[in-house]
Amino acid sequence: MERQAGNSPGIRSLYLHFPxxxxxxxxxxxxxxxxxxxxxxDAPLFEEALRTELELLVSGAPIVAAGSPSSEAPTHPRFAPELDTIFMGGGTPSMTPPDSMARALEPLWKATRVTSNTEWTMEANPSSVDRERLRQYRALGVNRISMGVQALRDDLLLRLGRVHSRDKALESLDAIFDAGFDNVSVDLLCGVPQQTLQDLEAALDTLTRYPITHLSCYLLTLPKTHKMHRELPNEDQQLEHLLLIDRWMASHGFEHYEISNFSKSGRQARHNLAYWKREGYLSAGPSAHAFDPNPGPAGIRWKNVSSLHKYAQLLKQGRLPIEWTEELKAEDAELEKWMLALRLSEGFPESWLDGDQKLRKARLLQEQGVLERHPAKLSTLRLTARGFAVSDQVIATLA
Ligand code: SF4
Incomplete structure (x- = not known):
């Protein structure tokens, strides 16, 4: 017998992975x-497979890993009648032509719709956008672009293996604003070998002269086996990078609302907020993750296979291309609650510090300057800018 995914009013966020x-x-x-x-x-194969996957999602196919029996699996949760957010990531979605995207997404509209309030983000790279194509994505419904700039020094871009130059990145930002997008996020990397504080400041100066509404700045992390690993800056230098970005963005009207994210007022990334607030999201595309908070004690997570050909093959057989599913326990949800709340500048209610041990730890973190009382909400605690920079340690202490 199939279990239902609860009485949820339907899921309002969708992630699509373009490979x-x-x-x-x-x-x-x-x-x-x-x-x-x-x-x-490969491109037509992906279009056809994505379309089939969306047909299966809309029809409520069971959430079960490929090759496992489906009798005990929960049915796929419903989409809400209106989507709050769509995020097209990858990969580089801007390499997929708008008409191919439109054909692949068609089955979705039998179950849900977008409204003028839907945040529809597309990730793009400077090497794959032009004005005409950008206008077509807007006509499709995309209203937010997240552009992977990463650095504005050509030799750093080369070392990172990026195929664009500084000039191309700036040209593509001009094209995005010319095409009429007014909600634009830029991705930047810090902690890159040979990147100086001056480079970072110059990049922030250039980027904040554009009317961007959001900036995501990630610290470059590499596995120990990576050839560039030993060239990474040390922890003190990384901290300097992170604190410089925090100061720069604050003085240019951006709120540091999440460990790596800064936004103008009212322009936080709503799709990512849904992840961080543990709301449900559906997904499609190879390697995509999804979460339904409703079934079982604490919800279920699942992930698609990370191979385009396996993904397409399973869909041809009429099966969802799921690699694994995980039913969460109450203690998993408790840990996630801490990890997610500590990411955000909204912080967490002091009442979560149940027990002397947690209260003592929180007091110590406040003395160390990594945790503070929220200035506008006195019964709430949150990470400081320094706390964001060492968030893993703080989370490990409190969660
Ligand atoms: S970081 Fe580079 S390779 Fe990875 S998804 Fe972005 S553009 Fe593609």
Missing amino acids: FCESKCHYCDFYSIGRERTKDS
Whole structure:
């Protein structure tokens, strides 16, 4: 007998993973395939598979890993009648032509719709956008662009394996604003080998002269086996990078609302907030993750297979391309609650500090300057800018 996914009013967020990239960047561990490893038949294969997956999602197919029996699996949760957010990530979604995207997404509209209030984000890279194409994405419904700039020094871009130059990045930002987008986020990396504080400041200066509404700035992390690992800056230098960005963005009207994210007022990334607030999201595309908070004691997470060909093959057999599912226990949900709340500048209610031990630890963290009382909500605690920079340690102490 199939279990229902509860009486949820339906899920309001959707993530779509597009697997193609111009070339594989040296530091990237997302599932994506560089152009040199793709065949002409891969793009139509993906379009057809994505369309089939969305048909299956809309029809409520069971959430079960490929090869497992489906009798005990919960049915796929419903979409809410209106979507609050769509996020097209990858990979490089801007390599997929707008008409191909439109065909793949068609089955969705039998179950849900977008409204003028839906935040619809598309990740883009400077090497794959032009004005005409951007206008077509807007006509499709995309209203927010997240542009992977990463650095504005050509030699750093080269070391990272990016295929664009500084000039190309700035040209593509001009094209985005010319095409009429007014909600634009930029991704930047810090802690890159040979990147100085002056480089970072110059990049922030250039980028904040554009009317961007959001900036995501990630510290470059690499596995120990990576050839650039020993060139990474040390912890003190990394901290200097992170604190410089915090100061710069605060003085240019951006709120540091999440460990790595800064926004103008009212322009936080609503899709990511849904992740951080433990709301449900559905997904499609190879390697995509999804979460339904309703079934069982604490919800269920699942992930698609990370191979375009396996993904397409399973869908051809009429099966969802799920690699694994995980039913969460109450203690998993408790840990997630802490990890997610500590990411956000909204912080967490002091009443969560149940017991002397947690209260003592929180007091110590406040003395160390990594945790503070929220200035506007006195019964709430949150990380300071320094706390954001060492958030893993703080989370490990409190969660
Ligand atoms: S463009 Fe983005 S997804 Fe593609 S390889 Fe580079 S970092 Fe990874």
